[in-house]
Amino acid sequence: MARHPNKRQLLQWLDGEADELDEHVDTCERCARTLEGLESPEADLRPALLSLLAPPDDLEQRINDRIAARVQDRRDMALFSSLLGVSVETGRVVFEPRGRTA
Amino acid sequence: MTEPTPAEQLEELVREHLDAVYRVAFSVVRDSALAEDVAQDAILKAWKALPTFRGESSLRSWLLRITHNTAISTLRRRREEYRDPDLLPEHEQLITTEKKVVDTMSMNAFEEALESLDELSRSIVVLREVEGMAYDEISEALDVPLPTVKTRLLRARRTLAAALEGWRP
Ligand SMILES: [Zn+2]
Numbered sequence: 001m002a003r004h005p006n007k008r009q010l011l012q013w014l015d016g017e018a019d020e021l022d023e024h025v026d027t028c029e030r031c032a033r034t035l036e037g038l039e040s041p042e043a044d045l046r047p048a049l050l051s052l053l054a055p056p057d058d059l060e061q062r063i064n065d066r067i068a069a070r071v072q073d074r075r076d077m078a079l080f081s082s083l084l085g086v087s088v089e090t091g092r093v094v095f096e097p098r099g100r101t102a
Numbered sequence: 103m104t105e106p107t108p109a110e111q112l113e114e115l116v117r118e119h120l121d122a123v124y125r126v127a128f129s130v131v132r133d134s135a136l137a138e139d140v141a142q143d144a145i146l147k148a149w150k151a152l153p154t155f156r157g158e159s160s161l162r163s164w165l166l167r168i169t170h171n172t173a174i175s176t177l178r179r180r181r182e183e184y185r186d187p188d189l190l191p192e193h194e195q196l197i198t199t200e201k202k203v204v205d206t207m208s209m210n211a212f213e214e215a216l217e218s219l220d221e222l223s224r225s226i227v228v229l230r231e232v233e234g235m236a237y238d239e240i241s242e243a244l245d246v247p248l249p250t251v252k253t254r255l256l257r258a259r260r261t262l263a264a265a266l267e268g269w270r271p
Contacts, residue, residue, distance in 0.1 A: 014257050016218075025253045032249035039256050043263035045231045048212050053125040053228065056134065059141075060120055066142055067112070 004028065010035055112149045119162060120145070122233055123169045129224040130173035131180075132217060140176050144169040163235065163243040170225045170244055177221070215265035219258050226251055227258040 005013065005021050012018040013025055014035065025031050056062075106114065123144055128137035148155075148165045155164060216224060225244060229235045230251075237255075241248045 013253075014260050016257070016261070026250040027247050029249050032252040035253050035256050039260060043259070043266055045227070045259065045262050045266065048209070048262070048266055049125075049216075049228060049232050052209065052213055052216065053128050053232070055121050055124040055128075059124060059138065060116060062138070063116055063120060063142055063145070064113075067116075067146065070142075070146075 004031055004034075007034065007038060010038060014039055108149075108152075111152060112145075115145050115149055115165070119165055122162065122166060125232055126166050126169045126225055126228055127173045129216070129228045130170065130221050131177050136176065136180070137173075140169065140173045143176075144172040147172065159242050160239070162233075163239050166229065166233070167243040167245070173225075174221060211265045212262065215261050219261060220254075222246065222250075223254040223258045226254050227262065230255055231259075 005018070005024065009018055009021060010025070010031060013021045025035070120141060124137055124141045127140035127144065128134060131137050131140060144165070148168050151168075155161065159167075216227075219227070222244065226240060229240045229243065230237075235243070237248060237251050240251045244251075
């Protein structure tokens with residue numbers, strides 16, 4: 001392992017100003033420990049991340065509809081059925097949207 | 103107890119994990135329509151591969167690994183298609199009820215800070231801060247060394263925390 005960067009260099013790396021250290025820092029346990037000692041922001045990022053990455057309200061419904069539509073395609077159904085080791089007929093039953101009676 | 107049918111397994115993947123899958127996808131691709139495509143692909147891939155899932159990691163970290171990889175390859179394909187980042191799809195309307203309570207200015211700074219991180223760091227910070235995964239679980243899920251998880255997380259947290267200054271809900 002190449003020489004370990006000093007604290008000043010590690011702080012520069014934290015600020016994104018020493019990308020040449022990426023390779024070392026990415027694999028060095030000792031530098032990871034040093035960095036942990038240098039830096040431990042208290043901020044709770046969860047609320048902001050949750051808010052920024054919030055799924056749309058109707059995502060689940062849309063994904064279910066899209067998956068159902070996709071497997072209506074006979075080739076896809078045959079593919080899925082073969083992957084599952086079941087017959088195409090079973091495959092179709094499996095993918096009938098909920099609430100629809102046979 | 104009877105084994106769940108494949109349809110039930112698929113339903114459960116969507117019901118239990120879709121939100122986490124979407125968040126990881128969105129944090130990497132930064133476009134809501136594309137994140138939805140990635141979420142669908144990742145869930146279908148995982149569902150098809152379920153018979154080969156050996157339970158060596160949790161189902162969730164396995165699924166989120168598939169999601170991260172799908173998001174990265176989707177992004178790469180998009181970039182090759184367009185060559186020009188300006189042609190990437192516009193960010194869609196992201197305002198949700200939750201988001202409306204957030205001060206828009208600081209949220210923009212936060213969004214920009216997240217965007218300034220590399221894709222691996224974005225996934226790492228989401229898996230840690232939002233999904234609450236342990237370091238070794240993240241290391242396994244993203245197939246990167248443990249020090250990478252720790253140090254990228256520190257750097258990401260520093261960047262995001264700085265952008266968050268002044269924003270308190
Ligand atoms: Zn070192």
